[in-house]
Amino acid sequence: AQSVAQPEDQVNVAEGNPLTVKCTYSVSGNPYLFWYVQYPNRGLQFLLKYITGDNLVKGSYGFEAEFNKSQTSFHLKKPSALVSDSALYFCAVRDSGNNRLAFGKGNQVVVIP
Amino acid sequence: DAGVIQSPRHEVTEMGQEVTLRCKPISGHDYLFWYRQTMMRGLELLIYFNNNVPIDDSGMPEDRFSAKMPNASFSTLKIQPSEPRDSAVYFCASSQEGSNQPQHFGDGTRLSIL
Numbered sequence: 466a467q468s469v470a471q472p473e474d475q476v477n478v479a480e481g482n483p484l485t486v487k488c489t490y491s492v493s494g495n496p497y498l499f500w501y502v503q504y505p506n507r508g509l510q511f512l513l514k515y516i517t518g519d520n521l522v523k524g525s526y527g528f529e530a531e532f533n534k535s536q537t538s539f540h541l542k543k544p545s546a547l548v549s550d551s552a553l554y555f556c557a558v559r560d561s562g563n564n565r566l567a568f569g570k571g572n573q574v575v576v577i578p
Numbered sequence: 579d580a581g582v583i584q585s586p587r588h589e590v591t592e593m594g595q596e597v598t599l600r601c602k603p604i605s606g607h608d609y610l611f612w613y614r615q616t617m618m619r620g621l622e623l624l625i626y627f628n629n630n631v632p633i634d635d636s637g638m639p640e641d642r643f644s645a646k647m648p649n650a651s652f653s654t655l656k657i658q659p660s661e662p663r664d665s666a667v668y669f670c671a672s673s674q675e676g677s678n679q680p681q682h683f684g685d686g687t688r689l690s691i692l
Binding site: 501508560571 | 582609620621623626628633634669671673677678680681682683684685686688
């Protein structure tokens with residue numbers, strides 16, 4: 466069965482500093498990986514995905530993620546965090562040929578002004 | 579483009595009452611998903627449909643929960659009778675055909691059972 470681990474509960478970062486949110490995954494086949502962001506009282510919003518090709522994927526709002534097959538990781542990054550990036554971030558994985566998404570527990574990101 | 583639309587946004591009702599949550603997926607999307615989010619259990623998949631047919635309902639908590647999709651533009655999640663432990667935020671999401679397609683979420687229904 467596919468699964469995702471997001472090891473940290475909360476990530477604190479100063480505004481302007483680099484932001485990293487960690488994610489590791491487990492699937493039996495080829496992974497399709499996704500990052501979502503959730504703001505208070507809103508649904509999850511799609512940020513970016515990795516399907517195949519370049520290991521560095523660029524997405525919305527200046528976010529990017531790096532796929533590492535040997536470490537089974539898909540960490541989310543942003544070079545310079547904004548206060549408005551404070552939100553809950555979810556990593557998700559889908560096995561090829563499967564329509565269910567397995568979500569991590571989410572990471573609360575707090576960007577300190 | 580209109581996104582996934584859910585109604586109502588908030589629902590407060592007393593234990594034992596019937597609750598119906600509604601969802602309009604994005605036009606042209608073949609898949610529809612119902613999730614529940616709580617602090618304790620995180621995001622849980624309840625059921626999903628493909629072309630209006632239920633494919634996997636293994637996440638539905640118990641017989642008090644039922645979901646229907648009478649056509650491509652409408653789905654309901656019903657709880658009867660409701661209990662306080664059903665209090666949560668319920669999300670609907672839709673996606674196009676293909677494992678590489680992201681799911682698009684509505685803004686959810688915050689349900690409180692007193």
